[in-house]
Amino acid sequence: MAxxxxxxxxxxxxxxxxxxxxPLINMVSSIVHRITGVALYFGTLLLAWWLVAxxxxxxxxxxxxxxxxSPFGLLVLFGYTxxxxxxxxxxxxxxxxxxxxxxxxxxxxxxxxxxxxxxxxLTILVWAAILFx
Amino acid sequence: MSTTLRPTPSPNHAQIRTALARVxxxxxxxEGTDHFWRQRVTAVANLFLVIFAVCLVLRLVGTDYAEARAxxxxxxxxxxxxxxxxxxxxxxxxxxxxxxEDYIHSEGAKVVALMANTxxxxxxxATCILAVLKLGFGG
Numbered sequence: 108m109a110x111x112x113x114x115x116x117x118x119x120x121x122x123x124x125x126x127x128x129x130p131l132i133n134m135v136s137s138i139v140h141r142i143t144g145v146a147l148y149f150g151t152l153l154l155a156w157w158l159v160a161x162x163x164x165x166x167x168x169x170x171x172x173x174x175x176x177s178p179f180g181l182l183v184l185f186g187y188t189x190x191x192x193x194x195x196x197x198x199x200x201x202x203x204x205x206x207x208x209x210x211x212x213x214x215x216x217x218x219x220x221x222x223x224x225x226x227x228x229l230t231i232l233v234w235a236a237i238l239f240x
Numbered sequence: 241m242s243t244t245l246r247p248t249p250s251p252n253h254a255q256i257r258t259a260l261a262r263v264x265x266x267x268x269x270x271e272g273t274d275h276f277w278r279q280r281v282t283a284v285a286n287l288f289l290v291i292f293a294v295c296l297v298l299r300l301v302g303t304d305y306a307e308a309r310a311x312x313x314x315x316x317x318x319x320x321x322x323x324x325x326x327x328x329x330x331x332x333x334x335x336x337x338x339x340x341e342d343y344i345h346s347e348g349a350k351v352v353a354l355m356a357n358t359x360x361x362x363x364x365x366a367t368c369i370l371a372v373l374k375l376g377f378g379g
């Protein structure tokens with residue numbers, strides 16, 4: 108709600124929004140958690156397509172495999188893998204917060220960095236297993 | 241959640257709300273903590289089911305169609321994938337609902353978006369379940 112139209116006379120003050128603050132790891136993690144969630148939401152279309160292709164027959168499965176194995180397909184799946192792991196670590200952070208623990212800023216920042224390092228590491232690990240198997 | 245966060249009802253408050261409403265604790269939306277709790281239950285379920293799904297994908301890398309079909313026809317895989325789909329679409333519908341309610345303020349667009357969200361989740365769920373069952377029964 109950035110629009111605060113003056114009803115009469117001088118413009119009313121509006122509260123500072125995202126562009127005012129320098130990006131901090133905790134707020135970036137929160138935003139990325141939401142973005143990855145939305146990406147995974149629409150990414151279920153890929154899962155549905157793949158399952159339907161497998162259930163439909165060899166031709167449909169071969170076609171889906173061909174798309175997924177194209178450079179663009181691999182890039183999307185790589186990004187999807189990372190989004191999945193990042194959202195998973197973000198979710199674990201939230202589950203810890205749900206118990207009332209981990210709210211001091213040091214712990215918050217450490218958990219956020221852990222999410223990033225953990226999700227990138229797991230993504231590389233999974234793709235190393237895929238590409239070198 | 242901590243009960244100390246709950247405000248002490250004022251005398252007026254106590255008169256307006258019935259004793260039954262207070263005991264139920266469902267609030268004005270009549271849902272209480274239902275959204276929060278379901279989001280958490282499905283989150284924990286997804287944690288295990290997604291790890292299973294990642295292992296499944298790794299198992300299927302480099303296999304031909306016949307072998308992939310054989311793996312996807314095993315009862316364990318069918319049941320786990322079906323649970324992942326149900327838990328997953330419930331979780332993503334709740335999450336997208338929050339996003340819609342945060343960003344869409346006009347009442348009409350919000351209702352349409354919330355409805356579309358439910359339709360999308362159910363359509364994805366139904367489609368995936370059918371495919372998984374077809375693979376499971378080998379049809």
